[in-house]
Amino acid sequence: MSFMIETSARHIHLTQETLEKLFGEGYELTVRKPLSYPGQFASNERLTVVGPKKEMANVSILGPVRKMDQIELSATDARTLGIDAPVRESGDVKGSGACKLVGPKGEVELTEGVIIAKRHLHITEADAAEMGVKNGEIIKVACGGEGRKLIFDDVVVRVNKDAVTTMHIDTDESQAAGNPKVGEIVR
Template sequence: MTMLAPSQTGPNGRLARDQIEAVVRAVLARRLAGESSAGLQRSVTPGPTKPNLVVNISARHCHLTQKTVDRLFGPGYQLTKMRSLYQETDFAANETVAIVGPRRRVIPDLRILGPCRDFDQVELALTDAISLGLEIPVRLSGDIEGTPGALLVGPKGSVELEKGVIRAERHVHMNPDHAAYYGVKPLDRMNLRVYGRCPTTLEGVLVRVNPAWKLEVHIDTDEANACDLTRADKVELVKP
């Protein structure tokens, strides 16, 4: 997290947009020069069960349209793959952007996930949003009407999103065979039990079904830290 210094404000105590972008690009340049390939997601798998369940921690990231990528990185720019995600239709891109919130604070390393979509969406943990000064709702991916926006800054330009910043609702990806095994259907709710040093049950995990999907639960970094997921002994998905 980066804070814009008071000395960088104008006579009325507020930053002009071009000043914000200049500061953010300077931060981006430093980050890109020494950026590590730290992972977007970490996972915990349970003991021997059928089917095999994976729980991944989804760190803050964004999904962008090609039009927005063009404005942030230059006309015709194509995202480059850093690695495939567990759901192999998606990938973590090498590219990141900065997001600027109302508190003049900046997160300079918001990872882009590809491929491009037909809408812009930013997914943050609650602590990220609080730091930026944003009040974000818990929403299913794609349900962005009535959500707040934010300023995104890239190497070649900026985009002021009018909407699209959410906290992603905890959910499970599964295919029809998994749904039959658990006896659930799309938009049902399940509970995720985490066994370990911080035993926890995360309720209301939303079921999403697609023939191409592997069995995978997504929770955000706040939820994962609360239950110490990376040190968990076992995870279990159950009907309430």
Template sequence: MNEAAVKTIVTRVLKNLKSIVKIPIGVSNRHVHLTEADFQKLFPGKKQLTVKKELSQPGQFAANESVTVIGPKGEIGKLRILGPFRSNSQVELSATDARTIGVKAPIRLSGDISGTPGIVLRSPYGELQLEEGVIVAKRHIHMSENDASLLGLKQGDVVAVEASGDGRKIVFNDVVIRTGSRFNLEMHIDTDEANAGNITSAVIGRFI
């Protein structure tokens, strides 16, 4: 069998495999990531976040601590801080949230905050000005390197996913693959995207 024939067969196998893979969908509400230094400025005397709930990705958790974000046109309270600490502080809002408080937040992957708007964070103990870090999170799929390899995918690939909420079938294009040794398979969208497709945490997506 020649190389071209082998490639054709492999492509067909991968396509068939993708079509049957069920992708759990996680709806990500607005939240904040903080550096250890920024956390201690907002919560003086505390050295660590305290865990409220473990999240689906290993090692990630929602903390008991929360903050208010203050924009030019308003504020949103009780934004949950997610742990563990990050190398850069970051605020993730939906597009609706950002417009409501007057912030022109770009759509970015988490961690890509260069040139993004700043914002004021307020805790019960004080305020902190972030010079940058406000984004609308780009939709993405977490998966392990092994899962990605089995599916013929790699870090940074872009795929389309179909999901069927109650009475609303929707296709999400431009979904970015994010791989990691400890990642569980899960697609993350924000509340605006979930509302558009009437999607809850029980909804499963599939590659198309």
């Protein structure tokens, strides 16, 4: 059974508190476009991420707001900015990379929160049962275009009843595989 693969470019998740420090009291994110994961969206708002070496302007913020701040970069982005960002699952930010965020109304120094997102497969309960995988399992996924086929190892499975069955990889991984759109589990 094959499934869709999406490339997840650099982006930011914010708490309401941090959002207000950067955009002003009572500020709310505005929807630019919905994402494939139900309830998630790319916002119109952008920030500058500042590291020890460089800064990156116009980095997208995803909504809705979360319980913790998290900046997801590719390894190339992190290296360019000079940030020591570990490969982690989303939400696992303890002891991760630090950066400064600059918005139109303020700046915030984060002592942690910058990660390189571990590649993962969001999957519905029904599809997980059909494919014979369980939440938290580590799988291999074959994908890739002409001359760029490869097998991604260390793909974490995230079963969720509200999910859309979709694998997420970052821009470095996508480029290595020729920007794949479809993958399938390798046994």
